Amino acid sequence: MKENTEIELVKEIIKGNEFAFYTLTKKYKQKIYWLSRRMLGNHLDADELTQEVIIVIYKKIKSFKFNSSLFTWIYKITATRCINFIRKKQLKNFLSIDDLSQDEFSKDNDIVKDIEDKEKIEKINYILQKLPIKQREVFILKSIENLNYKEISEITGKAVGTLKANYFHALKKITEIIKDEE
Numbered sequence: 001m002k003e004n005t006e007i008e009l010v011k012e013i014i015k016g017n018e019f020a021f022y023t024l025t026k027k028y029k030q031k032i033y034w035l036s037r038r039m040l041g042n043h044l045d046a047d048e049l050t051q052e053v054i055i056v057i058y059k060k061i062k063s064f065k066f067n068s069s070l071f072t073w074i075y076k077i078t079a080t081r082c083i084n085f086i087r088k089k090q091l092k093n094f095l096s097i098d099d100l101s102q103d104e105f106s107k108d109n110d111i112v113k114d115i116e117d118k119e120k121i122e123k124i125n126y127i128l129q130k131l132p133i134k135q136r137e138v139f140i141l142k143s144i145e146n147l148n149y150k151e152i153s154e155i156t157g158k159a160v161g162t163l164k165a166n167y168f169h170a171l172k173k174i175t176e177i178i179k180d181e182e
Contacts, residue, residue, distance in 0.1 A: 025054055032053050039083075040086065079155055138170060142163075
């Protein structure tokens with residue numbers, strides 16, 4: 001979404017245009033969900049947090065100052081809510097096969113492929129849950145969401161050097177976890 005389009009969208013939402021908010025929700029809901037899913041480790045918590053973030057966006061959209069992109073602002077809200085959620089509940093849950101919905105995997109795939117995909121997701125999630133929160137956050141935003149350090153810095157409010165150190169330590173820890181698993 002171009003910056004001018006974002007400005008107009010936010011202005012329309014502030015005016016009370018429900019379709020504009022629907023447009024924003026439609027564009028970002030899945031991104032919010034998947035960031036939450038990767039940070040929290042399971043569908044139910046991610047789904048709950050996604051709804052919470054959408055409500056927060058609706059309530060706080062008037063405070064959006066365009067100092068960053070709308071995307072960055074939404075990710076910052078999501079990442080902050082995830083960290084608070086983890087700290088509050090001391091979340092240590094791992095993704096279960098039962099937790100995956102049928103529609104996450106195409107119906108054209110055979111059962112063996114679906115099981116392999118579920119096992120890969122479980123393995124990635126298991127490794128992510130082993131990382132400390134700060135490392136997990138940076139790793140997800142950099143490696144999975146493909147954001148650069150400047151964007152991550154805007155989202156987290158942390159210095160680029162700190163982010164690079166956290167990312168380095170995350171990679172080191174992931175390597176150790178994989179070696180231990182073998």
